[in-house]
Amino acid sequence: MMPDQVFFAYMSSRDQDPVSCDADSLGAFETRWLAEVVRLREEAHGSPVDTAAVRAAVDRAQGVEARILARACQLGVHDGTLGALRAWRARTRVVMWVLLGFALISGFGAALAVLGDGSRPVNVVWALGGLLGVNLFSLVLWFGGLWLGGADAGGVFGRGWLWISRRISSLGDSGVHVPRALVGLMGRAGLTRWWLGAVTHGLWLLALCGALAGLLIALSVRSYGFVWETTILPADAFTTLVGRLGWLPALAGFGIPDAETVRASGSAVITHEAGRLAWSSWLTGCLVVYGVVPRALLWAGCLTYVRLGRNRLRLDLALPAYTALAARYAPTSDRIGVTDAAPGALPSARIRMPHRVGSHAAAIVGLELRSGLGWPPALAPEIEQIGVLDSREQRRQAIARLEASPPARLLIACDARLSPDRGSLELIAELSRHAGDCRVWLIVPATLRERARVIHWRDALVDAGFGARAIFDDATAAITWLECGGDAA
């Protein structure tokens, strides 16, 4: 495994259900990252025509998320998003290598600077502060950031690395969305601070390793004398301090200068071998135990946390863009199609055209009329009122009555609010056979909202054989025709 891969929690991992874009490339996390990039890109620039990708996704994967990922792969390969993602990742690696090198060299240099060139004795307390002080301060800040939360937690180095990596991304359209997608994805999973923490701790770890190396090399090839100095503190304070600080490293096998040596170092530079070795061992032990080990533990902890979190990570399907895709991948309904086809032509009723009958009487009949239509209208007494037809029996009686004495003029009143149906038209046709001349009066209430129904009635009546003049929607005209005949109205 490449060392930088160890640093980047987002790298590698081909362990889990890879929805492979092309066989060897992306692990589960990278695929989700790619899907996020594709989503952000589409939000910014609109969706491409993706019918083929959608179809391919349906063929290749089961479940909504897997299909969204498969679609993202398909699109990402073609529009260069995948390339941009890889390029950005490569650049972040370069940045990381540079930072790692920088950390190592700084640590190394710091150790050399703290120890000096051997011409002057080493002030042990000062040296320890120089080696660990900044590190401890930054650790406190990191914990503080973690405790207080906020968007900026994660450590200065991690933030800095991300900042530089984002600044260098000039990879075209998709390029800007690559880091955004990563930050968004990590952020929603609550992993940002741990992920950037891993980078921060990793860099510090390397810096401290550099310092350790510098310390060991300098101590190996140069001769240093060790002293401590004070103006106001009693000598016992140093004895206690050295003893307490050395207690933990001693458990790990590092040496502690005994009380005699410590006291002696206060007044003169220790030059005898045992003293030098004890001080060197103590200094190294403190650096390892208070510097290297905590950072290593935190780094490993952050990394483990991120890895675990990353394996649990799923796309947030409640994001609007994914909801829309989900509707396409897991439709809530599906058409079966026509199971019983429409006939070529529907049977339609035909009226009997005006013909001569024996009588000169006139009759009026209402069809499925309800109350509130002003029915029956005021009519001359000689007009025969057949009443309102609704049920089968009423129809039968009315037809029998008309058959017995067919009128010369029959006016059929219909409620224009109802839909004209074949049953009503059949009845109208039947009635027309038993009258010399038959016309229809559409009663249109003033409150009728759907004027379209009147038009449908007219169309249906014309289809059945009525002339346009044989259809009234005005009461006066209809009744005048009924009472007087002719087309005077």
Add this chain to the structure above:
Amino acid sequence: MLHSRTNPVRIAVVGHTNTGKTSLMRTLTRDAGFGEVSSRPSTTRHVEGARLIVDGEVLVELYDTPGMEDPIALLEMLDRMDSPDDERLDGPARVERFLANPVHRGRFEQEGKVLKQMLASDAALYVIDARDPVLAKHRDELAILGSCAIPLLPVLNFVSSVESGEAAWREALSRLGLHAVVRFDTVAPERDGERRLYETLGMLVGPHRPLLDRLVAGREREAAVRHTAAMRLVAELLIDVAACRIEVVDDSSTGLDAAVNDLNERVRQREQHCVEALLGLYRFRPDDVDADHLPLIDGRWESDLFNPETLRDLGVKLGTGAVAGAAAGAGIDLMVGGITLGAAAALGALAGGGWQALRHFGDRFVGTLTGKHQLAVNDAILRILALRQLHLVRALEARGHAAVEPIGKLVAESGKWREGTLPRPLHRARSHREWSGLDGSVGDEGGRSDAIEALRQLMEHEPEWGAEQS
């Protein structure tokens, strides 16, 4: 992809001609392109099916049928069918005999299709136009359908119409022995109309009930996800607009005008983007028949966002933040540095924003010293954006139900958005210019998505900030 462990429930959608059977199909399938809908009678002349799917499993099959047109004559014919050899037939047997004889079918081709589908179904929904009077033909129709021996559930359509004769229908139906009746307005269904429809149907179909229960649960889950997504879209809009701040390079009044117009236009476009995303989320196309019932015209809000009338209509007062100079126009604050944003916003930013917020505070401080001008969108505009979008979400979720009311009615609802202190995430956004995608840059993901998330949760879980129906 589609599978069914058990046989799905087959439901025929039947009714007199022109009562809205295909509309009911469209509403239940959420497929605005299903079949053909028109005010003309006998539009549907074939039987067409659709599957209702939850988690990839087909739970229900719905069949749209042609309208019954001549039930009186058909019942007469069916009644005559036993007579020849005095053999008494029960309902289904008579229907089968009718269907078996092609001669009978001629005039009753359409009704034949309906009856055939009835016999092949587990239950039927009888769609009623509640504006129609109860006529003999409807009674005969119910008698014919009732003889098919499957549960029949009357569905009262157009109940929200003023001419609705719901009471008369209910009485007539109970006289015919149909006591389970549901109201379901296909144009403007009530919020839980669909659930009640399936629950009532579940009581009638007995063994198939678990399938219908799962359908209801699945639909409610989907609705919840959709609601979350909608709230996120609105939150994104608000954060984008709240965070936006543009610098005025040219200080003259014409330069200022241009900058204000530019900002206005960007905010308008951003709102339109959100409206379109919401329509897409709820699968509305602006040209849908149903879209007539939304408070939009051609998929856009009728009144302009920056028109003072809009503010007045919604009962939003222009904020106390001083609008510096009339040139800035309604809804836009002209600021020297960050002074007009007020101490509260600055404190809020400091409390939650970390060093980036400090940097911005510094920016503004420098701005104050150098006299650099910046434009930002006023609180009042944020309020309107929130109110309008939440109103739209409500209308979309009720499929037009709420939208029948004029927009002025909104004043009574969502009181907090109208005059309360704006939520914290918006205050934070004020000091994070980089969160806004409005000035052409790409919004930052980290803190921005946290703020969007916080705002979404607020709108989703606190009724007074949300789109809950009162």
